Amino acid sequence: MNPSVTDARVEAGTTAPVPPRLNAGEIHVWKASLDATSSTDDLGSLSPDEVERAARYRFARDRGRFVAGRTLLRTIVAGYLGRRPADLVFEYDKHGKPRLIQRADETPLHFNVTHSDSIALYAVAKDGEVGIDMVRVREIPEWKSIAGGCFTAHECARLRRLSVERRQKEFFHAWTCQEAFLKASGQGLSGEKIGRDSVRDSGYSLHALDPAPGYMAALVSRHPVGRVVFMTWSVAPTSTPSATVEIQDVLL
Numbered sequence: 001m002n003p004s005v006t007d008a009r010v011e012a013g014t015t016a017p018v019p020p021r022l023n024a025g026e027i028h029v030w031k032a033s034l035d036a037t038s039s040t041d042d043l044g045s046l047s048p049d050e051v052e053r054a055a056r057y058r059f060a061r062d063r064g065r066f067v068a069g070r071t072l073l074r075t076i077v078a079g080y081l082g083r084r085p086a087d088l089v090f091e092y093d094k095h096g097k098p099r100l101i102q103r104a105d106e107t108p109l110h111f112n113v114t115h116s117d118s119i120a121l122y123a124v125a126k127d128g129e130v131g132i133d134m135v136r137v138r139e140i141p142e143w144k145s146i147a148g149g150c151f152t153a154h155e156c157a158r159l160r161r162l163s164v165e166r167r168q169k170e171f172f173h174a175w176t177c178q179e180a181f182l183k184a185s186g187q188g189l190s191g192e193k194i195g196r197d198s199v200r201d202s203g204y205s206l207h208a209l210d211p212a213p214g215y216m217a218a219l220v221s222r223h224p225v226g227r228v229v230f231m232t233w234s235v236a237p238t239s240t241p242s243a244t245v246e247i248q249d250v251l252l
């Protein structure tokens with residue numbers, strides 16, 4: 001598919017911009033910078049519990065990123081449903097996974113979010129639950145004990161055989177896959193070690209993403225995925241809130 005650009009205006013209180021069509025078998029992944037949105041101080045579309053959560057952040061930068069992250073989540077999800085961001089209502093399962101409460105006449109929409117530093121990724125699908133996880137790649141001196149506690153014996157043995165550079169990448173690949181699986185499946189931390197093979201064997205599909213230099217991400221879906229569309233949400237530098245939605249890359 002050729003890259004294409006859609007311009008979309010986001011005006012406070014209006015219906016969210018219409019995203020590209022989300023077909024069955026597809027997952028849309030949106031990347032956004034939480035420090036670059038113009039909505040950082042605008043609590044307008046947030047629910048009372050989100051406003052309360054925002055107030056609990058000690059540092060202004062973290063509070064701003066949370067507000068921007070939730071505002072964007074609402075704007076992106078609302079776009080698929082033709083609704084206003086402020087009208088969306090989320091509920092949370094016992095492990096804290098947010099889900100959308102939908103009207104009976106709406107096509108079910110599933111989403112999941114991950115953020116690292118100022119980058120956020122939003123996965124949206126029609127077919128079923130999705131989980132997404134992103135990390136900044138860095139040296140972890142205690143990687144052996146973390147791997148021993150979280151990964152299967154097979155994954156650990158594999159990591160020990162690799163060069164330092166490859167090991168670092170494999171470590172974070174295994175980590176993000178496990179987290180994305182837990183986020184997709186709705187399982188909490190049960191102590192069970194989940195390998196990449198067992199994720200695939202249990203019928204979930206698993207995709208590695210390359211979201212930004214120095215970061216790695218994994219996307220897990222309960223349903224087969226034919227295509228992952230990766231898009232960037234960027235805010236135009238004007239005083240009126242607006243966004244340019246650019247389809248950057250298509251994987252698979």
Ligand SMILES: CC(C)(COP(=O)(O)OP(=O)(O)OC[C@H]1O[C@@H](n2cnc3c(N)ncnc32)[C@H](O)[C@@H]1OP(=O)(O)O)[C@@H](O)C(=O)NCCC(=O)NCCS
Pocket residue numbers: 066069070095096097098112113114115116131132133134149150151178179182183184186188189
């Ligand atoms: C809750 C958890 C899934 C969050 O993951 P994280 O890497 O800290 O944070 P991420 O940025 O990737 O994801 C956070 C977002 O995921 C969503 N989320 C929160 N709880 C979730 C859950 N149980 N399942 C799925 N999604 C969840 C929220 O949208 C949240 O965003 P918000 O903070 O703006 O509300 C994670 O901390 C956790 O408990 N993992 C359990 C497994 C574990 O610890 N594994 C380590 C390897 S052994």
